[in-house]
Amino acid sequence: MLERLLLAIINAHTTSETEGLQAERLQTAIAALIGPAARDGQDMERALLFMLRQRRRDVCDVEMQALGSGAGSPRCATRTVPELATLAARRVLGCATAGEVQATARVLCEIFSKRGNACDVAPDHVQEALEAEAVRRLCDELAEWAVPTRP
Structure with a gap:
């Protein structure tokens, strides 16, 4: 039903420049209204596992630096969950546009938080x-x- 309604609106507002681009405009409109297309569950799991590994690495780096650093050395910090989600969206899931990265990162943050930062890791x-x-x-x-x- 939503697709038909959007397609009717698109057809009503088609100009000579947008003629023949109805399918692309429809996909853009749907993505804008309901978010990006759902990713394969396995891809999302890989992204979550990537986030978890990066988080563990950050924590380990901070701990190692605390053990052997002097007072004058710069401190590294763990990245936030949104930073890790953005990185995973780009590197693991291949998101390119800013909107796609932001929407995917939001979903990854929600899942990561719901799981309590614990993914099923072998x-x-x-x-x-x-x-x-x-x-x-x-x-x-x-x-x-x-x-x-x-x-």
Whole structure:
């Protein structure tokens, strides 16, 4: 129904310059009224995973800088969720126009916030093994100095 109504309005206001562009004008009008076309769920999941990884990297960078930085070094900061969503819209989803980037970033922000910044990420068994090995080495080192540790 919406398409018919919009097409009737477009046809009523077609000029010689816009003749033959009805389909494009209709898609533009629909996108302006109801937002961009829904993206494939898998694409959105990839974008959300990208945002989560970037967020974790930012937090790690800040923590690492805090451990080894002096008072005079500039502080890096974690990017906001809207900044990450904009980046994901451009890099992962390939949005080009400002309107498309803004609309997609808004949707990504909503989903990211609803999930509590936790996306379904497959466990990284290699990372877990490395962490377990590091803890074991620390416990062994502490045991040599007779410092009690919990297993």
